[in-house]
Amino acid sequence: MCVIREDRSDPFDCYALSILFDVQTRAVDMKASTLQTLRNLTLLTVIGLVLAVAGYLYVQHQKRYPSTEDAYVHANIVYVAPQVSGKVLATNVVDFQSVTKGDLLVQIDPAPYQAKLDEAKASYELATQNNAATDDAILAASANVRGAMAKLADAQSTYQRIKQLVAKKLLPQQQLDDAKADLSTAENAVEAARATMSQLITAQARKAPMRRKSNAPPPP
8 A cells, every 4th residue: 555645745656666565465475376386296296206115015015925815925835736647645745835856745646657558568569579570471471482483483494394305205295284284383373472472561561650659669
């Protein structure tokens, strides 16, 4: 408020003083408002940092100690299970017991697996024996073919020799007939030996998958 005195009655001076007072008042109000805003921002920042740190610590705690209904499970505790199923004969540990590598935890009945192993070994031995027998039979059939062919060559030679002698009237016709019968028998023997060998080779080819299995290392 500006009072105009009688000795100083200039209205402009009073108006200027009023404006100056108003500006100073507004500056004080703005400064107070700015300080309050800074306080609020600082408080919010501190609260945010506290919440962030608390959240981080909570997450880390949950990772390290997952909560359960009645206990805390440490991160080093793991669940284990056997690779095969079967009847459990003995359990050598209890829950949450400390163990080391190589410790026997559970004993499973080996009888079913031993039976399967014995069966596999028996099948392997039988396949090996069958393959060996087939190989021996093929070798024997090959020898029979060679022997039959040798007899055929002798029969052919004998037949040709007797045929010439009969033509010269040096031997009777009966010997030529006998030589011809022997030649036919030798030819039939060669065909039979070759057929037997062919059958054995075909059978061996059909057993090729089993043969490859039998050539593999035997079961332990």
